[in-house]
Amino acid sequence: MLTGDGLQARVRGGHRLAAWPRPLTIAVLGGVLFLSAFIALMVGTLGPIGPGEPEEISFSEAIDAIFTKAEYHWVFWNVRIPRVILAGLVGAALACSGTAMQAVFRNSMADPFVIGVSSGAAIGASVASLLGLSVAIGLFAPPMLAFVSAILAAFAVYMLGSVRGKVYVDSLLLSGVAVASFLGAMVSFMIYVASQQFHQLVFWLLGSLTLASWDIVEVLFFPIVAGAVVVFLYGRDLDALLLGEETAHNLGANPESLKKLMLFVAALMAAAAVAFVGVIGFVGLIIPHICRLIVGSNHRTLVPAATLSGAVFLIWADALARTVVAPTEMPVGIITAICGGPFFLYLLRRSSSGRGV
Amino acid sequence: MRMDIRNLSFSYGSSKVLGNVTFSVRDGEFVGIMGPNGSGKTTLLRCMTRYLPADGGSIMVDARPLADMSPREVARVFAVVPQSSATDFPFKVEDIVMMGRIPHISSRLAGRAKKDSEAVHRAMERTNTLQFSDRPFTALSGGERQRVIIARALAQEPKVLLLDEPTVYLDVSGQFEVMDLIKRLNKEQSMTIIAVLHDINMAARYCDSIALLNQGRLEAYGPPNEVLTADAIQSVYGMDVSVRRDPFTHAVYVMRRPSSTSGRRHGTRVHVLCGGGTGGPLMRLLLDGGYSVSTGVLNVLDSDFENASDLRIPVLAEAPFAQISEGMHAENLRLVDESSVVVVAPFPVGPGNFRNLEAVEHALRSGKKVFLLAPPQGETIDFIGGKADEYIKRLISSGAIPVKDAQEMLDMISRQER
Numbered sequence: 001m002l003t004g005d006g007l008q009a010r011v012r013g014g015h016r017l018a019a020w021p022r023p024l025t026i027a028v029l030g031g032v033l034f035l036s037a038f039i040a041l042m043v044g045t046l047g048p049i050g051p052g053e054p055e056e057i058s059f060s061e062a063i064d065a066i067f068t069k070a071e072y073h074w075v076f077w078n079v080r081i082p083r084v085i086l087a088g089l090v091g092a093a094l095a096c097s098g099t100a101m102q103a104v105f106r107n108s109m110a111d112p113f114v115i116g117v118s119s120g121a122a123i124g125a126s127v128a129s130l131l132g133l134s135v136a137i138g139l140f141a142p143p144m145l146a147f148v149s150a151i152l153a154a155f156a157v158y159m160l161g162s163v164r165g166k167v168y169v170d171s172l173l174l175s176g177v178a179v180a181s182f183l184g185a186m187v188s189f190m191i192y193v194a195s196q197q198f199h200q201l202v203f204w205l206l207g208s209l210t211l212a213s214w215d216i217v218e219v220l221f222f223p224i225v226a227g228a229v230v231v232f233l234y235g236r237d238l239d240a241l242l243l244g245e246e247t248a249h250n251l252g253a254n255p256e257s258l259k260k261l262m263l264f265v266a267a268l269m270a271a272a273a274v275a276f277v278g279v280i281g282f283v284g285l286i287i288p289h290i291c292r293l294i295v296g297s298n299h300r301t302l303v304p305a306a307t308l309s310g311a312v313f314l315i316w317a318d319a320l321a322r323t324v325v326a327p328t329e330m331p332v333g334i335i336t337a338i339c340g341g342p343f344f345l346y347l348l349r350r351s352s353s354g355r356g357v
Numbered sequence: 358m359r360m361d362i363r364n365l366s367f368s369y370g371s372s373k374v375l376g377n378v379t380f381s382v383r384d385g386e387f388v389g390i391m392g393p394n395g396s397g398k399t400t401l402l403r404c405m406t407r408y409l410p411a412d413g414g415s416i417m418v419d420a421r422p423l424a425d426m427s428p429r430e431v432a433r434v435f436a437v438v439p440q441s442s443a444t445d446f447p448f449k450v451e452d453i454v455m456m457g458r459i460p461h462i463s464s465r466l467a468g469r470a471k472k473d474s475e476a477v478h479r480a481m482e483r484t485n486t487l488q489f490s491d492r493p494f495t496a497l498s499g500g501e502r503q504r505v506i507i508a509r510a511l512a513q514e515p516k517v518l519l520l521d522e523p524t525v526y527l528d529v530s531g532q533f534e535v536m537d538l539i540k541r542l543n544k545e546q547s548m549t550i551i552a553v554l555h556d557i558n559m560a561a562r563y564c565d566s567i568a569l570l571n572q573g574r575l576e577a578y579g580p581p582n583e584v585l586t587a588d589a590i591q592s593v594y595g596m597d598v599s600v601r602r603d604p605f606t607h608a609v610y611v612m613r614r615p616s617s618t619s620g621r622r623h624g625t626r627v628h629v630l631c632g633g634g635t636g637g638p639l640m641r642l643l644l645d646g647g648y649s650v651s652t653g654v655l656n657v658l659d660s661d662f663e664n665a666s667d668l669r670i671p672v673l674a675e676a677p678f679a680q681i682s683e684g685m686h687a688e689n690l691r692l693v694d695e696s697s698v699v700v701v702a703p704f705p706v707g708p709g710n711f712r713n714l715e716a717v718e719h720a721l722r723s724g725k726k727v728f729l730l731a732p733p734q735g736e737t738i739d740f741i742g743g744k745a746d747e748y749i750k751r752l753i754s755s756g757a758i759p760v761k762d763a764q765e766m767l768d769m770i771s772r773q774e775r
Contacts (some may be wrong), residue, residue: 236462
């Protein structure tokens with residue numbers, strides 16, 4: 001129901017702010033996440049058991065598979081569960097990183113990739129597949145190279161966008177665009193040269209969770225959770241930063257070191273996620289955006305809300321990726337872009353009356 | 358609380374923005390920082406909050422150097438209200454005010470404590486913003502938004518409230534809304550206030566002291582009536598002003614002096630008989646038209662006397678409330694003789710200045726052009742029981758030309774010129 005005040009707020013501000021208490025928000029989203037993960041476990045082809053065959057399993061079969069040595073036990077524990085967890089982790093990392101980036105840039109159009117993380121990772125992945133590193137060194141070599149080159153690209157953008165150690169977000173944004181298009185051209189060139197590894201590379205560029213394993217979950221779990229906790233702990237400072245750097249300073253925060261810390265953490269989270277699963281777009285842009293519309297901009301609520309929602313969103317997107325074209329699967333990046341693009345445009349149109357939120 | 362600023366300097370690159378600024382602020386004082394654009398006002402505020410690093414001098418707060426404090430401690434000394442606070446991000450008003458507690462919350466893990474919520478509530482009560490609590494900040498009007506920002510500053514529980522032209526983007530009612538709120542906080546909570554202000558009269562009205570900056574130097578510091586002199590304003594703003602007293606507050610009141618340099622001067626001398634403020638616009642119009650103007654006889658303290666002095670017009674004046682003396686009347690007749698036109702404003706005629714009408718008669722007798730301006734519709738100028746009205750009728754019949762307003766008078770004088 002829209003009360004008088006709410007209506008007025010919607011008319012004047014373009015939207016109404018729901019007064020959701022933080023514990024309730026987090027509890028509800030936590031429940032949704034758990035439920036989504038469970039449902040995602042049950043859908044899709046079962047891969048290794050009957051190669052390529054779609055299998056429907058019931059709720060009780062799924063429970064059995066998880067907790068007893070039933071028929072699908074091995075698949076569940078070695079394929080499904082790590083994959084769902086990985087989807088959740090990657091979604092959480094991208095959404096949390098996007099939230100931090102939007103605060104640093106004071107721009108709700110910013111995403112985890114504005115400082116060149118994705119194009120940097122793409123370079124690393126391209127070089128790795130061009131040289132056949134996964135065969136020569138090991139399965140973890142390409143993601144490691146992608147991670148390192150993502151961080152290098154972000155660092156290059158950071159150096160280009162700062163003057164005498166001070167970060168200027170406008171020039172950061174511009175150097176991000178420049179570096180991304182330069183690296184993008186190099187990736188295109190490598191795709192052109194490397195026709196043999198073409199398929200593998202494109203699959204990575206489109207973003208896919210096919211390679212999920214416990215090893216990857218183990219590598220990603222700690223950095224992503226720690227990153228999200230750091231962003232959460234600096235929530236109040238991020239609130240202040242959204243009102244401008246001088247205001248943040250006047251409220252006792254240190255905007256320069258805050259920006260640097262947040263850029264570092266956000267780049268790290270995004271690079272780690274992207275290195276393993278490829279470029280999954282839109283999650284880091286639309287999830288923080290939607291959460292902000294629902295819970296407001298208070299980061300002590302927004303950061304956990306966006307992180308959990310990102311996890312939920314990517315778990316569903318991946319479940320969809322595994323089912324829509326079964327028995328094969330679609331790169332999840334296509335799903336997120338297909339869902340995200342139009343929905344984002346809808347939001348943009350809707351809020352254009354209330355100025356760019 | 359006592360704050361001492363000593364020799365504060367700041368340079369941006371090689372250009373000195375602030376040089377050796379020194380002054381002290383008492384507890385509960387309302388200090389206005391004034392000066393033309395680019396004189397270093399905002400820079401001074403930013404050096405106080407350490408947003409900009411001063412490259413010389415010191416700031417002591419209660420005998421403690423500000424330089425030794427942590428950023429959070431500084432944020433507990435100064436709270437800042439900027440010119441405007443716009444954000445496209447959806448914050449509830451209460452969230453904005455709660456930000457004022459950031460320098461008080463010691464642990465990142467801590468949630469909001471009871472004393473934080475109380476401080477926020479108190480701050481919103483004082484600024485009358487409680488009713489907006491759950492509204493989006495973006496949905497408020499400019500004046501409401503500044504009140505919310507002031508609430509945030511109060512929630513900071515600072516020792517000093519710094520304001521940087523807090524009313525510059527507000528309409529008139531918003532300006533008074535905000536200034537009255539600040540004044541109330543200053544009076545009732547004895548909050549120390551340092552505000553950059555643009556409007557000289559507003560500053561004179563609200564401030565206990567004024568710091569007048571010019572090209573990064575402190576030109577003067579002290580009570581408004583000592584600092585805001587016509588000479589100081591001329592040298593700092595390069596503006597020709599007259600300084601008067603606000604009739605209700607006796608605060609210094611600054612008015613731009615009309616520029617009498619409209620180019621052509623054509624020697625034609627016009628003598629104006631006026632009083633009670635009726636002559637101000639007339640004299641200005643005549644000066645703008647290039648005439649030389651004189652006036653008399655007025656009483657010192659009469660607003661036309663002030664007008665004439667501000668316009669630097671020769672003026673004959675009696676002591677306050679005194680009758681026109683024989684000697685002064687003779688002087689007046691001499692000025693009439695020296696001019697070629699006499700203009701009579703619809704001034705109130707009483708026993709004290711009746712002789713000014715006799716001067717008109719003298720002018721007619723010696724063949725001068727005389728113009729009589731009609732009083733505003735429905736108003737009388739006769740305060741001696743019909744004697745003045747009767748006299749004026751006689752003047753008209755002996756050749757004085759009645760005109761309906763100053764413009765018509767000007768037209769007729771210039772026609773006569775040609």
